[in-house]
Amino acid sequence: MFDPLFTRGGHVVKLGEERMGNKHTVIWRGEAVGELRDAGPDMWYLDGAWLPSANETAQEFDLLARGFDKRQVMDDPTKGTRVVLCDQDIPDDHGTDALVISIYDDRLFVRRVLNEDAVAWLKKNVR
Numbered sequence: 623m624f625d626p627l628f629t630r631g632g633h634v635v636k637l638g639e640e641r642m643g644n645k646h647t648v649i650w651r652g653e654a655v656g657e658l659r660d661a662g663p664d665m666w667y668l669d670g671a672w673l674p675s676a677n678e679t680a681q682e683f684d685l686l687a688r689g690f691d692k693r694q695v696m697d698d699p700t701k702g703t704r705v706v707l708c709d710q711d712i713p714d715d716h717g718t719d720a721l722v723i724s725i726y727d728d729r730l731f732v733r734r735v736l737n738e739d740a741v742a743w744l745k746k747n748v749r
Contacts, residue, residue, distance in 0.1 A: 644670075646707040648683075648730070649717060655680040658707060658730045668707075668720070672730035687725040695723045696733075704748045705732065719744055 646658040646668075654675055661670030674680045686703060695702040699721050706717035719741045720732040735744050 645710040647710060649706040649708060650679065650683045650703065653677070653679045655683040655705075656730075657710075658732070661730075666734045666736070667723075667732070668734060669729055669731045672725055672728050684725060687722050687730070690722070690724045692724045692726075692731065695721070699744070700747050702748060704735075704744050707732070707734070721748060 644659070644661060646661065647654050648656050648658055655677070656672060656674040658668065659671040659673060661668035672684075674684045683703075690702060703722045705720050705722055707720050708715045708717040719735045721735060721744060723731045723733060725731070735741050
C-alpha cells in the first residue's frame with residue numbers, strides 16, 4: 623500500500639495531516655508577499671485565507687494572481703506563477719514549492735509540487 627509521506631524542515635509529514643490554524647509565509651520571486659492561513663488540504667491542493675504583506679511586490683503578486691483563470695492554470699501551469707510556502711510552525715522550514723492557481727474572495731488557491739522532477743519543471747517553465 624502506498625503511504626504518501628514527505629518531509630518539511632526535517633519533519634516527516636503525512637499528506638492530509640496538516641492542521642487547521644496553520645500559517646504559511648508565501649515567498650514569490652525571493653520576497654515574502656503574504657500569508658496563507660487555515661489552508662484546507664485536498665490532496666496536493668491548499669485553499670486558505672490570503673493576507674498580503676504591505677509592500678510593492680505583494681501588491682504586484684496579488685494583482686497578478688487575481689487575474690488568473692483557475693481552469694486555464696490547472697490545464698496549463700505556465701499560465702500561473704510559482705511560490706514557496708514556508709510553514710511558520712516549523713523552525714528553519716525551507717519551504718514547499720507550489721503553483722499559484724488563483725486568488726479569489728481573499729483566498730489563495732495553490733497546488734503543492736513535491737516530486738523533484740516536477741519541481742525542476744516548475745522552476746524552469748513557470749515564473
